[in-house]
Amino acid sequence: MTILDEINNNKRREVAEAKKLVSLEQLKFSPFFKRKINSLKTTLKAAGASGIIAEYKTKSPSKGVINEQAEVVEVSSAYTAAGVSGISILTDRQYFGGAFEDLAKARSANPTTPILRKDFMLDPYQVYEAKAHGADLILLIAASLSKEEMLELSETAKELDLEVLVEVHTEEEIEKLNSLVDIVGVNNRNLKTFEVDLETSVKLGSLLPQDMVRISESGLSSVENIHYLCQAGFDGFLMGENFMKTENPGQACKEFIELLRK
Ligand SMILES: O=C(O)c1ccccc1NCC(=O)[C@H](O)[C@H](O)COP(=O)(O)O
Numbered sequence: 219m220t221i222l223d224e225i226n227n228n229k230r231r232e233v234a235e236a237k238k239l240v241s242l243e244q245l246k247f248s249p250f251f252k253r254k255i256n257s258l259k260t261t262l263k264a265a266g267a268s269g270i271i272a273e274y275k276t277k278s279p280s281k282g283v284i285n286e287q288a289e290v291v292e293v294s295s296a297y298t299a300a301g302v303s304g305i306s307i308l309t310d311r312q313y314f315g316g317a318f319e320d321l322a323k324a325r326s327a328n329p330t331t332p333i334l335r336k337d338f339m340l341d342p343y344q345v346y347e348a349k350a351h352g353a354d355l356i357l358l359i360a361a362s363l364s365k366e367e368m369l370e371l372s373e374t375a376k377e378l379d380l381e382v383l384v385e386v387h388t389e390e391e392i393e394k395l396n397s398l399v400d401i402v403g404v405n406n407r408n409l410k411t412f413e414v415d416l417e418t419s420v421k422l423g424s425l426l427p428q429d430m431v432r433i434s435e436s437g438l439s440s441v442e443n444i445h446y447l448c449q450a451g452f453d454g455f456l457m458g459e460n461f462m463k464t465e466n467p468g469q470a471c472k473e474f475i476e477l478l479r480k
Pocket residue numbers: 221222273275278279280281405409435436437438456457458459460
């Protein structure tokens with residue numbers, strides 16, 4: 219069994235429990251349900267956009283504990299002040315140390331920044347959870363879902379006016395895209411071996427539909443990486459560990475974007 223299988227099995231159990239505790243109707247009572255979303259697709263294409271989507275994650279299966287001190291409001295506010303195009307907030311507790319509260323707190327502290335609920339989405343119920351806690355977009359991992367499941371989850375996202383980011387890592391997974399997808403992310407990290415290779419983005423990027431907004435995810439750590447991927451046609455760059463492993467992730471992000479703009 220791969221780590222992704224393990225995470226997904228655990229997620230199915232968590233979602234089954236959550237459904238017993240909180241109904242869809244209760245989720246709809248959240249004040250975040252009424253808000254208009256901030257579009258990541260739009261901010262990534264805006265003139266002068268940094269393209270950086272900075273992630274708040276305190277641990278991961280590949281790296282273990284990354285940062286035990288970081289506080290979500292402080293870090294996410296500093297990310298916004300640094301000029302990011304978006305923020306990614308992990309909500310998986312078991313494997314990434316995330317929480318729904320982190321998402322809701324980041325939302326309230328950053329009212330105009332696009333925020334991704336980063337989790338392992340398998341059930342339409344989770345799309346409602348994302349909306350109820352203030353997300354602007356959801357992540358669908360193609361390796362975890364069939365084409366039909368991706369479509370169903372995309373439709374639910376659109377019903378709730380959320381954007382859809384689909385993550386691919388292989389050529390075959392590109393076949394699972396549908397017309398409701400807003401952004402495609404190429405994950406440079408092989409989730410079976412945890413190996414990172416930027417050439418995955420370059421290779422798959424060339425196979426994506428020409429007009430698709432695209433981001434490169436994982437293992438990005440230098441301005442040279444970003445310039446290289448920009449040349450390969452990428453609009454956005456998801457970066458987690460590079461900032462979160464420092465004592466002050468917000469400051470690290472600020473310095474990175476300043477360097478990028480030089
Ligand atoms: O990061 C992991 O170990 C991991 C393991 C299994 C599934 C997903 C995983 N990561 C999720 C991500 O997509 C990354 O957090 C994100 O792309 C940022 O990556 P990085 O900049 O390398 O922290």
